[in-house]
Amino acid sequence: MRHEALPPPPPEVAAVAGSSLGHLLGTAERLAVVDVETTGLYRSDRIVEIGVVTLDPGGAVVEAFETLVNPGRDVGPTWLHKVTASMVADAPMFHDVAHHVASRLDGAIVVGHNLPFDQRMLTAEFAASGIDIHWGNGLDTLRVTGCKLGVACSEHGVPLGADAHSAVADALATAQLLLAVAQAFPYAGQAATARPLEVRPMRVHTRVGLTQVEAPAPYLAALAQGVHATPDTAPYVALLDQAIADLKLTADERLELNGLATDLGLDPARIARAHRDFIGDLIDAALEDLIVTEHEYEQLCRAAALLDVDVDLVAQRTDKHRSVGSDLVLTPGLQVCFTGVAIDQHGSELPRSELEVIARARGLVPTQNVTSKACDLLVASDPASRSGKAGKARKFGIPIASVPDFLATYGSGDTLPVSRLASAGVALVCSQCGASWLATRSSSKPTCADCKATAGQPKASTAEASVPPADDSPMAAVETAAATVAKPTIGVDVPIGPRGCPIAWTNHFVASFDGLVEGAVVLELRPEPDNPHNPQAIAVRLHGGAQIGYLPNWILEDYASGFHALCAEGPVVATASVHRRESGWEAELNLMEPDYFYRWIAAAPQGRATMATRQFNMKLAGTKDCLDAIGDALGRSTTEKRVPAEIRSIPTPSGKYQGQPRLDFFHGDRKIGHLLPTRQDQIPGVFRGAAASPVDATVVIEHSSSGNHRVFFRSEGRM
Numbered sequence: 001m002r003h004e005a006l007p008p009p010p011p012e013v014a015a016v017a018g019s020s021l022g023h024l025l026g027t028a029e030r031l032a033v034v035d036v037e038t039t040g041l042y043r044s045d046r047i048v049e050i051g052v053v054t055l056d057p058g059g060a061v062v063e064a065f066e067t068l069v070n071p072g073r074d075v076g077p078t079w080l081h082k083v084t085a086s087m088v089a090d091a092p093m094f095h096d097v098a099h100h101v102a103s104r105l106d107g108a109i110v111v112g113h114n115l116p117f118d119q120r121m122l123t124a125e126f127a128a129s130g131i132d133i134h135w136g137n138g139l140d141t142l143r144v145t146g147c148k149l150g151v152a153c154s155e156h157g158v159p160l161g162a163d164a165h166s167a168v169a170d171a172l173a174t175a176q177l178l179l180a181v182a183q184a185f186p187y188a189g190q191a192a193t194a195r196p197l198e199v200r201p202m203r204v205h206t207r208v209g210l211t212q213v214e215a216p217a218p219y220l221a222a223l224a225q226g227v228h229a230t231p232d233t234a235p236y237v238a239l240l241d242q243a244i245a246d247l248k249l250t251a252d253e254r255l256e257l258n259g260l261a262t263d264l265g266l267d268p269a270r271i272a273r274a275h276r277d278f279i280g281d282l283i284d285a286a287l288e289d290l291i292v293t294e295h296e297y298e299q300l301c302r303a304a305a306l307l308d309v310d311v312d313l314v315a316q317r318t319d320k321h322r323s324v325g326s327d328l329v330l331t332p333g334l335q336v337c338f339t340g341v342a343i344d345q346h347g348s349e350l351p352r353s354e355l356e357v358i359a360r361a362r363g364l365v366p367t368q369n370v371t372s373k374a375c376d377l378l379v380a381s382d383p384a385s386r387s388g389k390a391g392k393a394r395k396f397g398i399p400i401a402s403v404p405d406f407l408a409t410y411g412s413g414d415t416l417p418v419s420r421l422a423s424a425g426v427a428l429v430c431s432q433c434g435a436s437w438l439a440t441r442s443s444s445k446p447t448c449a450d451c452k453a454t455a456g457q458p459k460a461s462t463a464e465a466s467v468p469p470a471d472d473s474p475m476a477a478v479e480t481a482a483a484t485v486a487k488p489t490i491g492v493d494v495p496i497g498p499r500g501c502p503i504a505w506t507n508h509f510v511a512s513f514d515g516l517v518e519g520a521v522v523l524e525l526r527p528e529p530d531n532p533h534n535p536q537a538i539a540v541r542l543h544g545g546a547q548i549g550y551l552p553n554w555i556l557e558d559y560a561s562g563f564h565a566l567c568a569e570g571p572v573v574a575t576a577s578v579h580r581r582e583s584g585w586e587a588e589l590n591l592m593e594p595d596y597f598y599r600w601i602a603a604a605p606q607g608r609a610t611m612a613t614r615q616f617n618m619k620l621a622g623t624k625d626c627l628d629a630i631g632d633a634l635g636r637s638t639t640e641k642r643v644p645a646e647i648r649s650i651p652t653p654s655g656k657y658q659g660q661p662r663l664d665f666f667h668g669d670r671k672i673g674h675l676l677p678t679r680q681d682q683i684p685g686v687f688r689g690a691a692a693s694p695v696d697a698t699v700v701i702e703h704s705s706s707g708n709h710r711v712f713f714r715s716e717g718r719m
Contacts, residue, residue: 021179022057024139025109026188030062031055031139032108033178035170036118037083039076041242042256044507044584046071047094047125048083049207051167052104053175061175065104066168067204069094073584080242082166091205098129100202102194105133109189113149113174114238115140116263124508126194136190141177142235144184147228149173156180166207227281233274236260240278240307247302249434252504255553259533269639272702275307283317292321302436305427312391319394320384323419328377328399330414332363337370339389340381342403350403355379362411372396379406383419394421492566494574495592495600503540503549503576503587512546513585518578523589525551525572527564536560540587543573548587558594562601618683620665620673620699620711629670630709634701643667645699645713649690652677663690665699665713672699673711 021031037049047069054062068083068091075083101122112118115138126133145152149170153160158176160169229237239260243253261271282303286296300314336359342350356366367375370392378393383400393400399418409416425438430448437448506513522543531537538551538560551559566572578587592600623630633643645665652662660677663686680687689695702710 020057021055021059021182024182024185024188025057026190028107028109028189028191029057030108031111031175031178031189032105032192033111033171033175034105034115034118034122035112035167035174036121037081037167038121039071039073041117041239042252044252044505045076045121046073047121048075048081048088049167050097050101050122051169051171052101053168053171054104054108055175055178059175059179061172063104064168064172065100065204066166066171066206067092067097068206069097077242077245087207088205092203094125095129096203098126098131099198099200102126102131102133103197105192106194106197107191110135110138110192111174111178111189112138112140112142113152113170113177114142114235116235116260117239131194131196133192133194136192137187138192139178139185139189140235141174141181142238143231144181145177146231146234148238148241149177151228153177227278227285229274229277232264233266233270233277236264236266236271237274237278240274244303244306247299247306247436249306249429251434251502251552251555253434255504258553262533272308272639275309276313279304279307279309279313283314286318287321290321292318294322297322298438301427301438305429306434306436311427315391315394316386319421322421324421325417325419326399327415328401328418330362330364330409330412330416332412334364334376335367335374336364336377336379337367337375337389338379339387340385340403342379342381344407345404355403358407362409370396370398372398377401377416377418379403397421492569492572494566494572501555501589501591502552503589504552506549506587507584509546509548510584512542512548513578513580516542516578516585518580520575520577521587523548523574523576523587525563525567525574527567536564538563538567540576540589548585551589555591559591559597562598566601618675618679618713620713621676622671623673623709623711626670626672627709629667630672630701630711632670633667633672634703634709640700640702642698642700645672645697647686647690647695647697649687661687661691663687665697665711667699672701675713 025031031054033053033055035051036047038047039045048071049066049068051064051066053064056062068088070088070091070093072093075081075085075088078084110119119135119138123133123135141152142149145155147155150160152158153173153176156177158173158180160173227237227241236257239257243249243257249257266274279300282300286292286300292300297314297318300318301311304311304314338352338355342352342355344350359366364377369375370378370389375393375396375398378389378398378400379402380387380390380400381403383390383402390400392398397420399420401416401418405417425440426442427436428439428443428446429436430451431445432447432451435448435450439446524541524543526539526541528537528539529535534553536556538556539547540549540551541547551563556563563572574589574591576587576589578585580586591597634641645667648664648666649661650664652658652660657677661680662677663675663679664671665673665675686695686697697713700712702712
């Protein structure tokens with residue numbers, strides 16, 4: 001085995017003081033502490049700087065290797081790594097330094113802070129350079145400390161210089177942190193191997209003498225600096241922290257997070273716990289100065305919505321720090337509502353009717369409900385109450401007063417001390433691009449302004465538009481569009497539809513696009529049951545050619561079982577459009593909506609209907625009126641619980657859908673929620689079955705820290 005000789009360390013690099021690391025080495029003779037700065041967080045991103053610090057068994061620094069790397073694309077978050085395009089303009093490409101890096105890792109125990117991330121990025125870069133690396137068993141200081149490098153160093157007395165987030169500085173800090181926590185590792189590492197190794201002339205380009213940019217970090221990233229996580233979720237939370245910094249989670253970002261969670265063996269309950277803990281830590285950080293501004297509150301609510309954490313958790317913990325105190329002048333006709341059990345100055349309970357008599361005597365108008373137009377003041381036994389009326393008052397910005405303060409007034413013209421919150425709105429997440437924002441009302445399928453504007457743009461040309469169908473149903477539109485597309489007569493030809501599905505990871509297969517012309521192409525979808533990261537993975541290939549990407553996980557949730565059933569009949573052929581952007585090639589499949597897709601599968605040829613199954617996960621409505629029954633069904637579980645249910649079909653008793661069939665879910669003889677008629681197109685078989693007789697089912701009750709447990713109808717059955 002031939003190694004590139006390691007030069008002696010530069011004189012400015014001091015030896016790391018501390019005890020021996022021999023018990024971590026196993027049969028290896030050195031450790032390689034690695035850190036990379038990148039254009040982003042995902043497999044398609046590139047390295048912009050790498051640092052490798054080599055340690056001997058005693059913990060002394062043998063060598064510190066560093067270089068900037070030209071990624072051949074935008075450098076990404078300058079606010080994080082402080083690297084600009086001009087700094088890497090003359091830097092080597094990664095393939096220029098790949099063998100130098102590999103020779104430092106080969107035969108060494110690899111160490112990192114969030115090591116899976118460094119390994120994932122380096123594996124992709126090495127593969128592109130023709131180097132195969134096996135990582136052995138490395139040592140991850142993040143798993144031991146559970147927090148970011150800066151916080152971990154501070155807690156263990158390790159100095160972290162002003163060059164934090166430069167690769168070699170972070171690698172040196174991680175090396176010192178390793179010495180501080182070495183006894184926490186219960187096992188010795190196993191050395192990495194890399195092949196082939198070649199001796200090449202070295203060309204490096206460091207930050208020395210270059211001007212660094214001090215770009216401000218996004219607010220949420222700054223707030224998350226002190227976030228801690230349990231060892232099992234720490235790598236996931238580290239990726240989550242950066243992914244959510246822009247308050248947007250794209251389909252590819254969710255795919256990457258799901259992939260890492262799978263690699264770490266995290267089940268849905270632990271992911272949900274990590275999300276709740278992450279939001280809780282952000283709230284803790286925001287409350288350090290005991291002031292929560294509207295901007296901070298907005299950011300916290302949007303982050304909670306992105307992670308499917310109950311936004312009420314943010315309100316519960318921040319409302320008293322957002323309230324603004326003022327005086328309200330009582331005027332004749334002011335509408336007042338009461339909530340809670342009122343106690344007078346003698347400790348006796350005041351009936352609600354007596355409070356209303358007092359209000360009328362002072363020229364006020366009692367009202368029974370809190371609404372935006374029919375209530376001007378809420379009087380509460382405790383202004384910090386989380387009652388439904390108090391929650392609505394905060395939502396609508398209605399002032400809240402205490403009972404003692406109200407009783408101390410005498411009538412019109414008196415001033416009453418009150419507190420109020422400005423109406424913050426409802427946090428929404430775009431169903432198309434993953435952006436978040438605050439809106440005045442909720443939406444069943446939120447779409448941001450940018451996506452609405454894109455959807456409203458005219459088509460390329462009238463000639464390219466398909467002929468309008470005589471039947472205006474969605475299925476007829478799909479069939480008409482499919483008739484205009486010419487595809488090979490092999491395998492299973494999937495008709496096109498109105499749902500755009502971006503193909504993920506195209507940047508990993510750049511070479512496959514060579515010679516491809518922008519426009520419509522025919523693709524083949526092939527399952528990869530042996531894929532170590534996701535057995536449900538479906539690869540996307542050019543017809544009869546090279547792979548160009550994968551179907552994203554969020555599409556697999558709706559289509560996977562159908563695609564796998566079709567793939568058993570031969571290659572699945574679909575139509576897509578490809579475009580070249582500044583960031584690389586993009587490709588998008590045009591698919592039918594899931595319900596029509598499964599109806600099409602079931603239609604012909606004979607036999608498809610027996611194979612086509614589909615998972616669905618629907619949140620029940622009407623659960624707020626069933627909380628006692630839901631709580632009893634959940635029992636002592638603190639995460640989630642599957643319980644049997646019976647589905648009964650009834651005519652909707654009132655409202656917009658009066659008379660149309662609704663599905664009521666019962667656990668035993670107690671109702672726990674319902675599905676409105678709007679769900680009929682998604683699960684027509686369930687609606688038909690329940691119309692004939694009650695249908696047995698399973699529901700999942702998820703524990704909510706606010707007490708408002710969520711109930712989902714989860715099943716997998718034929719469409």
